[in-house]
Amino acid sequence: MKKNGRTTLPNLRYLGLLGIAVFVVGLTGFITGMTPVENEKTAAGIEACTECHEDVATAFKTSMHSVGKAVCTDCHGDAAKHIDTGGEKGTILAFNIKNSALQNAKQCLACHQDTCVQYMSGPHGKASMSCTDCHGIHKTGHNRALLQAPAGKLCAGCHPDVMAQFNLNERHRLKEGILECITCHDPHKPGTRERLGGFKQQECLKCHTDKTGPFIFEHEASAVEGCSICHEVHGSPNRHLLKFQSVGELCFSCHAGAPAWHKGLVSFDANCAGCHSAVHGSNLDPLFLK
Ligand code: HEC
Ligand code: HEC
Ligand code: HEC
Ligand code: HEC
Ligand code: HEC
Ligand code: HEC
Ligand code: HEC
Ligand code: HEC
Ligand code: HEC
Ligand code: HEC
Structure with a gap:
């Protein structure tokens, strides 16, 4: 319950003294949405800290959280213990x-x-990162969403590749600002190949509306695997951000079984x-010919 002087359920300390009634109130508070439980020091609010942390407290008053x-x-x-001991370490x-994160x-x-x-089930939580790796609560002169640095710089710093x-x-x-990392990724959520926070391919389709479907004849590659099975989305040396240099190579990576007369086309770097x-899918033709 107590770790580094912090009590998640402050009222439980007084359990023995205050008896069952307080226990029920405290427990209810815990179960219903885990709202931070007030203790006697909270009642004094920010004032209880101002005496010793004037700078922080003054800056805080104009902050979003205040x-x-x-x-x-x-x-x-x-x-309580922190104040009683005059700010002893670890209180x-x-x-x-x-x-831990x-x-x-x-x-x-x-x-x-x-x-x-x-x-906690997303990549950043799993990598034991804390909210404070990206958000600076007491920083002044803030970026959007209290970020430690502008969003682009923040992500780039840890993901140079x-x-x-x-x-x-x-x-x-x-780089031109048409989109940002967080257009496609939610740093607070787990992502899969085609699901980057939000519904499947939703983020891509917001801009590439002609690929939305549903089509009468879906290409299973797109409908099941998602855009990134064929496209290198960040950037690629290949045309149309494709994963392979030639379209033929890409198609044959899944279609070993195309009609025999097609095979010769690969050597021509067939498009x-x-x-x-x-x-991407068709409403007219099951072979996507139109
Ligand atoms: C919304 C959450 C939040 C609130 C509210 C908050 N803090 Fe903090 N505080 C943090 C976090 C997170 C850190 C760790 C460093 C950081 O990211 O800014 C921190 C760090 C600190 C530190 C140590 C580092 C420093 O900047 O000196 C002090 C002292 C402090 N807070 C005092 C206060 C006081 C006093 C108040 C009320 C006036 C307050 N905090 C309100 C989240 C909060
Ligand atoms: C009686 C003086 C006093 C009061 C009142 C006080 N603090 Fe502190 N606090 C200190 C001292 C001293 C330190 C250590 C300062 C340092 O290391 O520079 C400290 C450090 C901290 C730290 C950093 C702890 C760490 O391990 O780095 C936080 C966070 C903090 N105080 C929050 C608060 C909050 C929130 C309140 C009000 C609820 C508060 N303090 C009230 C004296 C006080
Ligand atoms: C890897 C960096 C990163 C980490 C770690 C992170 N955030 Fe964020 N957070 C962001 C970015 C970037 C935004 C801005 C998103 C936007 O503007 O669309 C944001 C936005 C937010 C917002 C405001 C947007 C909203 O959805 O209301 C809140 C609240 C927030 N974060 C809380 C947290 C908390 C709490 C944690 C820890 C559990 C955390 N964040 C961890 C990067 C991060
Ligand atoms: C007592 C409730 C409370 C706690 C605890 C709290 N916050 Fe907040 N937070 C708020 C409120 C209220 C706002 C103001 C904006 C809003 O209404 O969403 C806010 C705003 C933010 C924003 C900016 C959102 C935006 O839209 O730009 C971020 C980021 C954030 N909090 C992160 C944190 C982090 C990180 C912690 C833990 C260290 C934390 N908060 C703890 C209530 C809280
Ligand atoms: C403080 C360093 C740090 C920052 C800042 C950061 N990340 Fe990360 N990110 C990591 C770590 C560590 C991992 C987990 C290990 C890995 O997969 O690289 C990770 C994983 C990811 C993953 C999943 C990778 C995978 O292979 O599944 C995505 C997506 C991601 N980050 C996007 C972002 C975005 C978007 C931002 C900016 C909002 C951001 N990151 C900011 C450190 C960071
Ligand atoms: C246009 C949408 C889009 C944007 C913008 C975007 N990503 Fe991605 N990102 C994706 C998709 C889709 C994948 C999945 C690729 C796969 O699994 O084949 C991905 C995968 C990743 C991965 C894990 C795999 C890898 O390539 O390492 C990381 C980390 C990542 N993105 C970080 C970022 C960061 C950081 C930014 C900003 C600098 C960013 N992304 C911008 C769509 C995007
Ligand atoms: C089966 C592989 C495959 C999948 C899956 C796929 N694409 Fe494509 N995409 C291609 C090929 C091949 C081209 C190049 C077509 C050409 O050469 O005319 C292309 C071209 C594009 C283009 C540029 C030309 C145009 O038609 O506008 C965009 C934009 C695009 N794809 C977006 C998407 C999106 C968004 C998704 C996910 C919904 C997706 N693609 C899924 C193979 C695929
Ligand atoms: C914010 C809007 C936006 C989002 C979201 C977005 N794109 Fe794009 N995409 C564009 C724009 C604009 C271009 C044209 C790039 C240029 O300026 O040359 C483009 C280009 C492309 C191309 C290359 C087209 C060509 O003709 O070479 C492909 C492929 C593509 N996007 C796929 C995707 C996929 C897959 C996703 C989702 C992971 C996605 N896009 C998300 C706006 C977006
Ligand atoms: C000159 C036009 C043309 C080109 C180029 C072409 N195809 Fe076709 N493809 C067709 C036609 C017409 C059919 C239907 C007739 C048939 O089945 O022979 C077809 C059928 C198919 C089928 C369905 C076979 C079946 O019966 O299930 C696949 C898979 C296919 N093509 C893959 C490819 C691949 C991969 C490439 C590139 C290497 C390619 N095609 C290049 C015209 C073309
Ligand atoms: C990631 C794997 C994948 C890639 C890459 C891919 N496809 Fe497919 N494609 C499928 C699957 C799965 C089906 C569903 C039918 C099946 O199982 O063969 C299909 C169906 C088709 C069909 C319908 C005929 C049939 O066999 O049912 C055609 C035509 C086709 N693909 C052409 C292409 C072309 C052209 C490309 C390259 C631009 C391509 N595919 C790339 C997986 C893929």
């Missing part, structure tokens, strides 16, 4: 790397369920899509 009526202990947890939750995220999740309910793809000839226009022009 306007939203959050107080210091909503995030930092029970501060309050300080969101440092000594804690889950311990750090817990206080935040109490209010940000909607955004973060899947966080991906940024390199956006420098290739064929690429999405990230299969020249005839099978509706390769």
Whole structure:
């Protein structure tokens, strides 16, 4: 229950003294949405901290969280021991790397369920990253969403290999600001090949509306596997962001069984899509010829 001086259920400390009634109130608070439970120090709100943390407290008053009526202990947890000991080390939750990602995220999740309910099963939660790797609560002169750095720079800093793809000839226009990493990825959610937070292919189809379907004749590759089975989405040396240099190579990576007369076409670097022009799906032809 107690870790680094933090109590997730502050009222339980007084269980013995205050008896069953308080226990029921505390427990109900815990079960119903995990709203941070008030303790006697919270009642004094920010004032209880101002004496010793004037700079932080003053800056906080104009912050988004203060306007939203959050107080210091909503995030930092029970501060009774911290105050009693005059700020002794290890007496309050300080969101440092000594804690697990889950311990750090817990206080935040109490209010940000909607955004973060899947966080721990996503790649960043799994990699033991804390909210504070990307968000700076007390930073002043803030970027959007209290980010530590503008979103593009933030992601690029840890994913330089991906940024390199956006420098290739064929690429999405990230650098020009037409889209951002977070257009396609939600950093708080697990992603799969074609599901990057949101419904399948939804993000792509918002812009590429002609590929939306549903088509009478779906190409299973697209309908089942998703766009990224054929496209290198960030950037690629190949035309149309394709995974293979020639369209023929791409098609034959799945279609060993095309009619015999087709085989010769590969050596001509055949553009299969020249005839099978509706390769994303068709309403007219089961072979995607139109
Ligand atoms: C919304 C959550 C939240 C609230 C509310 C909050 N803090 Fe913090 N605080 C953090 C986080 C997270 C850190 C870790 C460093 C960071 O990311 O800014 C931190 C760090 C700190 C630190 C140590 C580092 C520093 O910047 O000096 C102090 C002291 C502090 N907070 C005091 C306060 C006080 C006092 C209040 C109320 C006036 C308060 N905090 C309100 C989340 C919060
Ligand atoms: C009686 C003085 C005093 C009061 C009141 C006080 N603090 Fe502190 N606090 C300190 C001292 C001293 C430190 C250590 C400062 C340092 O390391 O620079 C500290 C450190 C912290 C840290 C960083 C802890 C760490 O391990 O890095 C946080 C977070 C913090 N206080 C939050 C709060 C909050 C929130 C309140 C109000 C609920 C509060 N403090 C009230 C004296 C106080
Ligand atoms: C890898 C970086 C990263 C991590 C880790 C991260 N976030 Fe975010 N967060 C972002 C970015 C980028 C945005 C801006 C998204 C946008 O503008 O569409 C954002 C937006 C938000 C928002 C506002 C947008 C909304 O949906 O309401 C909240 C609240 C938030 N994050 C909370 C958290 C919490 C809580 C955690 C930890 C459990 C966390 N974040 C971890 C990068 C991150
Ligand atoms: C007591 C509830 C509460 C807690 C706990 C809390 N927040 Fe918030 N947070 C808010 C409110 C209220 C806002 C104001 C914007 C809003 O209404 O969504 C906000 C705003 C934010 C935003 C900016 C959202 C935007 O739209 O730009 C981020 C990011 C964020 N919080 C991250 C965190 C992180 C990280 C923690 C944990 C360290 C945390 N919050 C803890 C209530 C809380
Ligand atoms: C502090 C470093 C850091 C930041 C900042 C960061 N990431 Fe990550 N990211 C990681 C780590 C670590 C992993 C898990 C290991 C891996 O797959 O590389 C990861 C994984 C991912 C994955 C899943 C990779 C896979 O193979 O499934 C995606 C997608 C991703 N990050 C996108 C983003 C986006 C978008 C942003 C900006 C909002 C961002 N990241 C910011 C460190 C970071
Ligand atoms: C146009 C949409 C889109 C944009 C913009 C985008 N991504 Fe992706 N990203 C994808 C898709 C689709 C995949 C899945 C590829 C696969 O699984 O074959 C992916 C995969 C990833 C992966 C895991 C696989 C890999 O290539 O390493 C990471 C990490 C990643 N993206 C990070 C980022 C970062 C960071 C940015 C911004 C610099 C970004 N993405 C911008 C769509 C996008
Ligand atoms: C079976 C492989 C395959 C899949 C799956 C696939 N594509 Fe394509 N895509 C291609 C080929 C091949 C071309 C090049 C066609 C040509 O040469 O005329 C192409 C071209 C494109 C083009 C540029 C030319 C045009 O028709 O507008 C866009 C945009 C595109 N695809 C988006 C998507 C999207 C979005 C998805 C997911 C819904 C997707 N693709 C799924 C194979 C595929
Ligand atoms: C925010 C809008 C947007 C989103 C989201 C988006 N794209 Fe694009 N995409 C574009 C634009 C604009 C271009 C044209 C790029 C240029 O300027 O040359 C493009 C180009 C392409 C091309 C190359 C077309 C060609 O003719 O060479 C393919 C393939 C493609 N996108 C696939 C995808 C896939 C797959 C996804 C989802 C993972 C996706 N796009 C998400 C806007 C978007
Ligand atoms: C990721 C694997 C994959 C790729 C790549 C792919 N396809 Fe398919 N395609 C399928 C599957 C699965 C079906 C469903 C029928 C089947 O099982 O053969 C199908 C069906 C077809 C059909 C309908 C005829 C039939 O056999 O049912 C045609 C025509 C076709 N694909 C052409 C192409 C062309 C042209 C390309 C290259 C642009 C291509 N495909 C790339 C997986 C793929
Ligand atoms: C010159 C036009 C043309 C080109 C180029 C072409 N095809 Fe076809 N393809 C057809 C026609 C017409 C049919 C239907 C007649 C038939 O089955 O022989 C067909 C049928 C198919 C079928 C369905 C076979 C079956 O009966 O299930 C597949 C799969 C296919 N093509 C794949 C490919 C691939 C892969 C390429 C590139 C290497 C390609 N095609 C290039 C015209 C073309």
